[in-house]
Amino acid sequence: MRRAILILVPYLWLLALFLVPFLIVLKISLSDAELSIPPYTPKLDLTAGWAGIKEFLAGLDFENFEFLTTDDLYWKAYLSSLQIAVISTVMSLLVGYPIAYGMANAPDHWRPTLMMLVILPFWTSFLIRVYSWMGILSTEGYLNQLLIGMGLISEPLTILNTNTAVYIGIVYTYLPFMILPVYSALERMDASLLEAAEDLGCSRITAFWLVTVPLSRNGIIAGCFLVFIPAIGEFVIPSLLGGSRTLMIGKVLWEEFFNNRDWPVASTVAVILLLILIIPIILFQRNEQKQREAEG
Template identity: 65%
Template structure:
């Protein structure tokens, strides 16, 4: 005869007699959770908001030949009067200069153009790479990922200098093309925007490949099989299933490439020459050569607003859409 398990009649009494958690334990758990949540906010405050407000303060100052090279300077030794004098000395003159001087307007527009074209070129190259990696056998995917990450083991400056040796009129590229007979005279790629595009696409290609690979690798292949069973050709399945499901990776990769490309300094300075206008070079010249800290700070603040505000708006829209779907 099979034994039947019956509930223990003493169990409810034991549970009822078990001591509850003390208020001190509950309060301690809340403090631990609050401390854990506060860590990223403290990190942002110390390493982002505090430096940003310092730069914002300098951007509202005036240039002087002194140390530091701007005024007014907040002097707490004078008490409240020093704070009032500092506040009254702030103005928006530097931001007015940015909109009135054609150099700064041209630098912003050129940076946005170069960053946009570079991002599109990077996406066009990275998507096939990420798709091939996601469809490769699982045994070789780690090796392919390692090959994508491998350039990060070398300094960016060294990699850019390597491109100088490749793109020079006497460089490896021209020597190879002349040897094969494709061209009969050297190509002048250095000190042009073409060289800047090449440098940016090469340097930021992994930032586009990795998020794309992450999205494509998670793609449910049964969806493609179902589409094929229903008579959908491969190209239509790609455009109607694969591309829409990989859009989060596309957006993330575009942001990761576009944002640093807008403020890039090393690549346009070494490969683009003196005639290539980008806001990173202009900021460097104002800060280190002209020692105009207020104007260079205004350039940095405006560039940050141009890049961060659209991203914040996009994230807000995405959060609302996800909340509506939920």
């Protein structure tokens, strides 16, 4: 009985507020665009009974999906989002791992403070933080002022409104997502394993690669997923830091919805994006499950 309640409460919540709305999106992706509110047709009219459902089903088609294959804007946007997300994830790992490692090796009484310091910048509205990079990276920005003042460059660098600015923005914004899982994996690690490896003749660096990295594997995978996934559908960072040539699927979606008011095409873009992302997620989930079973 208790178990049933435990399962049902979150289950029903997600059904009502995630699955049902998603089915509405799926339905709209199969509809035709229309200049009204809501701007799509057909609408499901349940009061008309079975005839209404039939009429509704007859109005659905895959036109929008066919349309996407003919316009290469969407392919380019998908590929470019993937590329930006992959590069940013690798950069986050390279930046985040040493920080997590440093935290895990810090004295015990420092660690809660360090953990708080990782979460703290995250609390501030991330719009403000992205906006602060606009000030840093612009041609008259602080970075160019600093570099010119030091005599390192004579002409200001163009960083804002390029993909580089988008990478910086994504790494900066999602770094806590990388640090926290890696840190919690490293923190749980039994340090005597490293001693054992060193006693058995490993150098510190070899011991790191052979012991620490494999043991933090789950943290790394979780961190990469947590950065990659939101990065791919990111809207705010490319529209504030990226240029007009920065093509990301989240931006395309927003524009289809708000500027072109083509809800069916935007929903279709979203459905395909989700189909692309759901495969790695299922693989990840299976992997976790298998590991759990192997351990248990």
